Amino acid sequence: MIRRTAWRAVLTLSCAGVLLAPAAPASAGGGEGKLTVNVFREFAATGNLNPQIQTALAGAKIRVSSDSTGMTQDFPVGPNGTITLDFPTWKRTGGKYKVELIDWPNKYDPATGTGFLQPAFAGAGLSSYLNFVDLEDEQDVTLNLAVWNPDDYCQDNPTLATACQQAATKPGQKTLVTFPYNSRGDTPGNTTNPRTIASVPATGALYGLAYRKKDKRLFSGAYAKRHTVYGPGGQGAIYVTNPATGTTSLFATVPNAGTTPHNQGNRVDAPFANQPGKESLGDIEISSDGSELYVVNMNDGNLYTYDATLATAGAPKRTPVPIPDSACSPPGDWRPMGLGVRDGVVYVGGVCSAESTQDPTKLRAVVWTYNPVTGTFGAAPIVDEPLNFPRDPASDPTPGNWKPWTQDNLANFPMGNVAYPQPMLSDIEIERDGGLVLGFRDRFGDQSGLVIPNANPNGAVESTVTGGDINRVCRKSDGTYHWEGSADCPRPGGGNEWFTGDTYYTGTGHRETAQGALALPLQQNTIASTTLDPWRVINSGGIGWFDRTTGHRDAARDGFGVVYDTDGGFGKAHGLGDLELLCDEPPVQIGNRVWLDDGGGSQNARYDETLGIKGVTVTLKDSAGQIIASKKTDAKGEYYFDHRDGLLPNTDYTVEFDKTTADTSTLPAYASNVANLKWTPTTGTDPATNSDAVPAGGNPLATTAVAHVTTGPPGSVNHDLDAGMWAGT
Incomplete structure (x- = not known):
């Protein structure tokens, strides 16, 4: 499908009828920054970075993709759990990349029950297993990713x-x-x-x-x-x-x-x-x-x-x-x-x-x-x-x-x-x-x-x-x-x-x-x-x-x-x-990201889709519609609910997104008017990158949109509850 990009130069057709990719934005700084990824084994359920109780995980693998160029490459993380990358040969990316943690030792496979390490909680210090980064203008980015064995969990004062x-x-x-x-x-x-x-x-x-x-x-x-x-x-x-x-x-x-x-x-x-x-x-x-x-x-x-x-x-x-x-x-x-x-x-x-x-x-x-x-x-x-x-x-x-x-x-x-x-x-x-x-x-x-x-x-x-x-x-x-x-x-x-x-x-x-x-x-x-x-x-x-x-x-x-x-x-x-x-059974976590979409319904590492939308109010409600917790998205557009908010495993919930509180001060001018931001359609095929929010009454300009979710078993995380908004026509 052709993504709607009314705020950009219209794509032109060559004489051969082939769709040409738009030129990547010029880098004011003359180059890209470096990407550093640290992978840890986690033992708490806070989403915080705490080197005192986290150990470096050797043997993990990350995947870096550029949607602008179609390039994808896997990188092994070093024995100290760290890798630093730059991309001098990746041309026309605009510095925009998707970064995924795709493999690690003893990875849990729910189909076979083998392995025991699975994605850990995310939060202020630890990022989710899938991220979108912008290295344009020599910006360096560090991601701290973590996995855990939920059986290691114990509450603070057991x-x-x-x-x-x-x-x-x-x-x-x-x-x-x-x-x-x-x-x-x-x-x-x-x-x-x-x-x-x-x-x-x-x-x-x-x-x-x-x-x-x-x-x-x-x-x-x-x-x-x-x-x-x-x-x-x-x-x-x-x-x-x-x-x-x-x-x-x-x-x-x-x-x-x-x-x-x-x-x-x-x-x-x-x-x-x-x-x-x-x-x-x-x-x-x-x-x-x-x-x-x-x-x-x-x-x-x-x-x-x-x-x-x-x-x-x-x-x-x-x-x-x-x-x-x-x-x-x-x-x-x-x-x-x-x-x-x-x-x-x-x-x-x-x-x-x-x-x-x-x-x-x-x-x-x-x-x-x-x-x-x-x-x-x-x-x-x-x-x-x-x-x-x-x-x-x-x-x-x-x-x-x-x-x-x-x-x-x-x-x-x-x-x-x-x-x-x-x-x-x-x-x-x-x-x-x-x-x-x-x-x-x-x-x-x-x-x-x-x-x-x-x-x-x-x-x-x-x-x-x-x-x-x-x-x-x-x-x-x-x-x-x-x-x-x-x-x-x-x-x-x-x-x-x-x-x-x-x-x-x-x-x-x-x-x-x-x-x-x-x-x-x-x-x-x-x-x-x-x-x-x-x-x-x-x-x-x-x-x-x-x-x-x-x-x-x-x-x-x-x-x-x-x-x-x-x-x-x-x-x-x-x-x-x-x-x-x-010890209590391990808690669960849901959530992830509200982002500036181009109208296509899936998150991509191109244009401004690496931008999260700050300040969107996200409310967690139980199956009867009672409010359990409410919070606002952070500077990366991310939000998370877990046991500290009253979230329970194996339970039905509704997640409501309210755009009226969105902070658009860091967004491009074309997306600065909240009233004009539309909820993006849920047309993608990948749950990790889809938009899951359905606007009230089916109106893309509605102030709210909702996603329905059933939490997983104790210890599981679901970071696929995303909502996209776009400013196209």
């Missing part, structure tokens, strides 16, 4: 859940509690924060937690800890709880999880001191899409998978897979426990316990990757690190170095020790760049307790101090992993550990207070860890928050008490299990 491990002969009853992420301070006697959602009769002792955000269900797994009781489902129980109502039921029973019973009458369950880390369940995690639940069985060393969409699961979804023990010498000292999940990969961690040899040089931390699609582990572990390095004291002045696990002969169980740290790799979090944060639980805290007989038949009554840890493992761009303190993973500011401040608030007494459970919200810069004495009250367990960039924690301020010796806790021994973020 609810945290943890498991309280209650002593069998004490009055405490709470086993699952929740509290806001920003909670701080001590809470003895507080009945609302933390809030109890499950108790001992419903669950017994727990460790692993996993949250299915699609239906807001919290899964929890049984745990073997001395001087506790199992719940009604026994050693292999997985429970499911509604955090809103506290309703708890048995979800599944993992087979072959152990047979050793508790016996509180035998020196307060002393023989059970041999079982922590060897029976019952370790960590549990939910898959990124919420369809599968992964469970470590510490008794048989297998990874189990259950269908998380079911109300109850009678059997595993697939045959349990042995977690490789080949990194340990001997293999029988392999003790798996921790899990992490991100981008469709399951991370499984454990330790070589050195129990059989009692040789500290054989203590190792090991992490494997597991592919749930193929049901296979990697050919080699991604982390295989000795644990016989110097550590701070768990209780001054006793050195806190990791020790081999105690053997089953209780006559050799260490006596008279306040601290005897034994590593359990109990939790794994995955950083934005693919690096790992590893949480280490001290097994001694599960073998002992507060004012309790030593497990050794000859031992006295003692109280235990745990000495867990948090360690960083960096990931390089070549896919290799490096332990903190190495040349490829230097600690912030030097020092002997990445995460500092894991001390009592005075900085003395206890200097390895971390207790092994972690929660890492990717849109923030902190990580939460279970700790002993997190605030001021001693003999307590709770949460400490660490800065992930500096590794620092202000122990005088960044703590929250959860469980105390007065309500069934274990004092400075472990009283808490896993930590879990109860």
Whole structure:
């Protein structure tokens, strides 16, 4: 079709009858500027540019087109996520280009369900995946484009859940509690924060937690800890709880999880001191899409998978897979426990316990990757690190170095020790760049307790101090992993550990207070860890928050008490299990652009169509016509609605455009009269560039036009709701 361009020179026909393209406008500056495109992986839903929480995305591809010349070329973005272009050989473009982000690693394909990265929210700092730029008169333009995995989303102040491990002969009853992420301070006697959602009769002792955000269900797994009781489902129980109502039921029973019973009458369950880390369940995690639940069985060393969409699961979804023990010498000292999940990969961690040899040089931390699609582990572990390095004291002045696990002969169980740290790799979090944060639980805290007989038949009554840890493992761009303190993973500011401040608030007494459970919200810069004495009250367990960039924690301020010796806790021994973020489902976004059209109904990179129209009022209405939100287009003619405006997924809306408020001061003279601007017809075939706005009453000169839209599933964006206006006849 011939586009109507009444305000320009009329196209002329050559003698051969061929339509000739108009000459491109002359460049007053004598040339074009440069185009810089930065591509990021995004982790929030704001549309803002925030280099602190965005990582450069290598391997992306952009497409640049000139509608004036018909030229199109694809360009690979550099390994640092950036490309800068000029176009000295692209003649007669007028400096007008269409720029699209067309491909990137792990691109989500809705047809096949493969991949996981899709276009992210746009806004003040991040542009949409399709843009129109004008480089005329030596104007340089920078575009910041982003993609995200919606499963990474979490709200700014999410609810945290943890498991309280209650002593069998004490009055405490709470086993699952929740509290806001920003909670701080001590809470003895507080009945609302933390809030109890499950108790001992419903669950017994727990460790692993996993949250299915699609239906807001919290899964929890049984745990073997001395001087506790199992719940009604026994050693292999997985429970499911509604955090809103506290309703708890048995979800599944993992087979072959152990047979050793508790016996509180035998020196307060002393023989059970041999079982922590060897029976019952370790960590549990939910898959990124919420369809599968992964469970470590510490008794048989297998990874189990259950269908998380079911109300109850009678059997595993697939045959349990042995977690490789080949990194340990001997293999029988392999003790798996921790899990992490991100981008469709399951991370499984454990330790070589050195129990059989009692040789500290054989203590190792090991992490494997597991592919749930193929049901296979990697050919080699991604982390295989000795644990016989110097550590701070768990209780001054006793050195806190990791020790081999105690053997089953209780006559050799260490006596008279306040601290005897034994590593359990109990939790794994995955950083934005693919690096790992590893949480280490001290097994001694599960073998002992507060004012309790030593497990050794000859031992006295003692109280235990745990000495867990948090360690960083960096990931390089070549896919290799490096332990903190190495040349490829230097600690912030030097020092002997990445995460500092894991001390009592005075900085003395206890200097390895971390207790092994972690929660890492990717849109923030902190990580939460279970700790002993997190605030001021001693003999307590709770949460400490660490800065992930500096590794620092202000122990005088960044703590929250959860469980105390007065309500069934274990004092400075472990009283808490896993930590879990109860994140909302990812939000959705709609919108994009009101532009100055040439009358053809599709956005193009020619003439003045790169110009957006500022100040147009855009109103979001629900299916009943009620106003949800209203805003004006920005200098680029763009607008966006999302969860901050009340937008919901899978919902019908109307978007109304009102031209009467348009700011035409930056438009050409021919388009300066708002009253003469017409709504462009919706004649194009590409949803990304079409005009979607239908004028009221079918009158192109109407003051308003509307577009109808149904939002997509959680995490989706629709930046194709555009409206064109033109000034032709």
